Amino acid sequence: MLVAGCTSNGTTTIPATATVTQAGSAPSTAAQTETLTLTGSTTVLPIAQAVADAYMQAHPQANIQVSGGGSGVGIQAIINQKVDIGMSSADVSAAQKAQDSSMNIITIAHDGIAIIVNPANTIQSISLAQVQQIYSGNITSWSSLSGAGIANSNNQIVLVGRDSSSGTRTYFDSSVMKGVNDSMSMHEDNSNGAVLQEVAQTPNAIGYISIGYLTSDVKALPIQLANGTTIAPTVATVKDKTYPIHRDLYMITNGQPTGLAKDYLDYLLSPDGQKIVVAQGYVALNS
Numbered sequence: 001m002l003v004a005g006c007t008s009n010g011t012t013t014i015p016a017t018a019t020v021t022q023a024g025s026a027p028s029t030a031a032q033t034e035t036l037t038l039t040g041s042t043t044v045l046p047i048a049q050a051v052a053d054a055y056m057q058a059h060p061q062a063n064i065q066v067s068g069g070g071s072g073v074g075i076q077a078i079i080n081q082k083v084d085i086g087m088s089s090a091d092v093s094a095a096q097k098a099q100d101s102s103m104n105i106i107t108i109a110h111d112g113i114a115i116i117v118n119p120a121n122t123i124q125s126i127s128l129a130q131v132q133q134i135y136s137g138n139i140t141s142w143s144s145l146s147g148a149g150i151a152n153s154n155n156q157i158v159l160v161g162r163d164s165s166s167g168t169r170t171y172f173d174s175s176v177m178k179g180v181n182d183s184m185s186m187h188e189d190n191s192n193g194a195v196l197q198e199v200a201q202t203p204n205a206i207g208y209i210s211i212g213y214l215t216s217d218v219k220a221l222p223i224q225l226a227n228g229t230t231i232a233p234t235v236a237t238v239k240d241k242t243y244p245i246h247r248d249l250y251m252i253t254n255g256q257p258t259g260l261a262k263d264y265l266d267y268l269l270s271p272d273g274q275k276i277v278v279a280q281g282y283v284a285l286n287s
Helices: 045-058 071-079 094-098 128-135 167-177 192-201 235-239 259-269 271-279
Strands: 034-040 062-066 085-088 103-117 158-162 187-189 205-210 246-254
Touching (some): 071 085, 103 235, 103 259, 167 205, 187 192, 192 205
């Protein structure tokens, strides 16, 4: 079987409390080797890989293969019936649903999109209106923003975003850009990890990534609201929905899942599977 989704930052963490039992949340499958392949969103990928690792520890006959490529790749793979499970960090559009009437969309976790800059930048917070102005190319210098700047630089903003197949890009364009076109000068990276790396290595850069990818290599900016308060991108603020750039994460099948795909998804949605979601830095469904 196959599964489609996002690419990963290359690390997975399985909490010691997350166990799989034969009679518990992850039912055992037949003794013969079975293969399940996932592809798609790089945001969902760390969750998918960590759950696969935990499942295979308890079920040696299962061969679960996870790859990235972006949400668009995962959704299209399901439409073309090339995989068992597709991964997406963006809502499936009406046009995509129309291409596959049997598409089954499963919410597996919650996430937030963090606006990140290099730690050398003195900026402390940013509004969504300012983010839109930056990514549209109307603001091109950090000197135009109060409290922002990079010592010993020209302060010209380096825009870093995602490629067109990214679910994170789709959600960002919808919720932040709101129909305003991205600047042609934006660097289009193919994964959350690539955006993180470029911003970490480029003092004048700004980017956006899933909160599951945040590290101390970048500065995640709190969002300034119209009333002047600021909300940082954290698990807690995504959970209570006070952080304004929050979304659901999905896995998609052709019709109701069966066999290994069903067992895998049942485990992911179980309490033990949702502990793995939390360990990866995302927000569990019923937390």
